[in-house]
Amino acid sequence: MPDRCEVLPGDNVVARRGGGLLWVDAPGSPALVATLYACLGVSGPGADRVLSAVAGQVGALADSGASFALVLADTAGGSGSGVALWSGKGQPSVDGVPVSGRQVDGGCTLAAGFDLGSSLYVGPGSAPSPVPPGVAYDLVEGTVPGSGASLQLTAATPPSVAVPVAAPVSSPPAERFSAGSDSGFSAPAAPAPEPAAWEPAAEEPAQAPAQAGGESTAFWQPDSPPAAPVLRFDDGMVVTVDNDLVLGRRPDGHELVTSGTATAVPIADTQNVLSSAHAAVQRAGREVSLVDLGSLNGTHVAGPEATEWTQLEPGVAHALSDGDRLLLGWTVITFEQPAA
Template sequence: MPDRCEVLPGDSVVARRGGGLLWVDAPGSPALVAALHACLGVAGPGADRVLAAVASQVMTLGNGGASFAIVLTDSAQGTGTGVALWSGKGQPAVDGVPVSGSSVDGGCTLAAGFSLGQTLYVGPGQAAPQMPPGVAFDLQDGTVPGSGAMLHLAAPAPAAAAPQPAAAPAQQSFAASSDAGFGAPAAAAPSSSQARPDSGEQTAFWRPDAPSAPLLRFDDGMVVTIDEDLVLGRRPDNHELVAAGTARPVPIADTQNVLSSAHAAIQRAGREVSLVDLGSLNGTHVAGPEATEWTQLEPGVAHPLSDGDRLLLGWTVITFEQPQD
């Protein structure tokens, strides 16, 4: 069972979801980052086929210049095995020993069924040495900048003490990425009394009572109903639309300040829903369900959304869903 994840300082991207660990350096290729983030929701038997499918698209998604290493762990029943895919400068290692694998389409290397050991590393080149206290960032779940990461694995619990497995969740989200967490498998849905978090450092969400309203589905599986205009950002409460009472604020967790305080707005006009960049520093991007490239929006110009469109705000990926009549 995964325990502590130390992220080493750097300008690339490190993400963790449960036992999944990712390092990616793909400047100019948010589509590749999003595709790899989506893989963090896949684990267990068959994960190698998912990664092999992604590998076949890497050259297209990454324009040939990306480096990454992604590892999915399977510690069910104490098996302690992993599946990994890497390319370019990326390299996973177990207890300091590089993982070996087989070449697959796209110039990547794939390994499956290897032992996890005590420490699991993703990043460029050889496993990084133990970092002094206060230098490495302890990532519980989510996405941060980093030059690599070391996941320390706790010993599996004895079989006799293992709790009975809970019922499988109704649905897992395998959508791509966010500072709020490329979330671990979603916990039980919050009650209505827990609808809104108190802190602006958490992704705001609430479960819709009926499927009639359009939805924003965050990559961590949380859902925001679009029953009025919204302002999304790091701290959107002070935006003029919110202050005037014409829009509801949706704070998005962003510990690295890649989001603007008020980054983008969602506007409704009947059944039509549009996305508007509010002059954000890093831009607002959108892509269709099958698109492999992101389109940056011009600030202040409304972009109509269609069912399945993906929104990219900083490192946060959100899927727009329009219920059918």
């Protein structure tokens, strides 16, 4: 099933939704882009007929110089087959080998039922192998600028491989109590004794009054304070938002950092598309906001289900929600807000 989609920087359009992957280079043809994007939700045995019908409309929707590649991946049951429609420079490739198809209307080529292999590429030419680190960013879902995309696929794990681990029968589950405080305890809680085992000797004083008064804290495990939100970068780096942050190519010199108000988070930038201090992430309690610091190429944000990026106005705070995606240059960051 789809694992990671690496998008190469560029001025064209790359989109991913469900099992579909799209690359389009069609300047001045928004109708073609919209039509192809709508096909990303197509699945099932009739997908090739839908793409064949779309091919007949390409000439009316786009200029003659339009290039695109649309691949619908079917990974249900580990089949790993695809249906593709392309035109111009958009011939897709599987594991570095171009996909073969038949000519259809609109000057397009259609291929159906081909093996997806382990790596699927859409875009002009062939995918760089491997992609230079720090150049590509991961696209989970939506539409972004890019010059091509490489979708890495992993085989489905057979059900027999997963072996459930039974809990030890000799260790009853510990009972949890709430202490009505967010200060917490550093020592782990001891397991609560079984009711039948809690029988004080006749000559010993009963402990029930002490428990009722809340003094026997050795058996208490208070609720932990809410986890801090995090920024999960496309290269795997995770940054905890426990205070204000300044992100950019060289954010150490920004006044928020030098004054001690914020922490610098430098981002690798091989394409020189980031500003020194590109954007700030500000936290007030559980509320987290993103602010563009007047960056040259802008700061963009998109919700979990959004298909387009929205550029922020410099200096205007934008409240973040769990699952929002941030785009700084070619770096994609996902904001994660744990439940309260």
